[in-house]
Amino acid sequence: MATDNFKGAAGYLQQEQGYRDKALKMYPWICGRCAREFVYSNLRELTVHHRDHNHDNNPADGSNWELLCIYCHDNEHTKFHEYILYGATKEKVLAPATFNPFAQLKDLMEKK
Numbered sequence: 001m002a003t004d005n006f007k008g009a010a011g012y013l014q015q016e017q018g019y020r021d022k023a024l025k026m027y028p029w030i031c032g033r034c035a036r037e038f039v040y041s042n043l044r045e046l047t048v049h050h051r052d053h054n055h056d057n058n059p060a061d062g063s064n065w066e067l068l069c070i071y072c073h074d075n076e077h078t079k080f081h082e083y084i085l086y087g088a089t090k091e092k093v094l095a096p097a098t099f100n101p102f103a104q105l106k107d108l109m110e111k112k
């Protein structure tokens, strides 16, 4: 029996449950993006999002939490990943924009 693994998973769930409970007590059960309202029966579709995307950052005042439905939550993380992926790439792409590829071509043509 992999009791150690089981304990580890349970510990993680307990931690998540801890801040989720706090966030649900602190905030109205409404998705912060699409304003969908939640009741007990569908509450499991309402999730706690960490504004700074750091799940270990759980201040007691709830300032790092935001309640989002699973769809908006998904969307939020896709955006964040796109920001990391394409935000970083964009800078690399934009940087050589000051370089004029035709300058060299003009040079070559004038030498002719």
Ligand SMILES: [Zn+2]
Binding pocket: 031, 032, 033, 034, 035, 036, 068, 069, 070, 071, 072, 073
């Ligand atoms: Zn939503």
Ligand SMILES: [Zn+2]
Binding pocket: 048, 049, 050, 053, 073, 076, 077
């Ligand atoms: Zn999140």
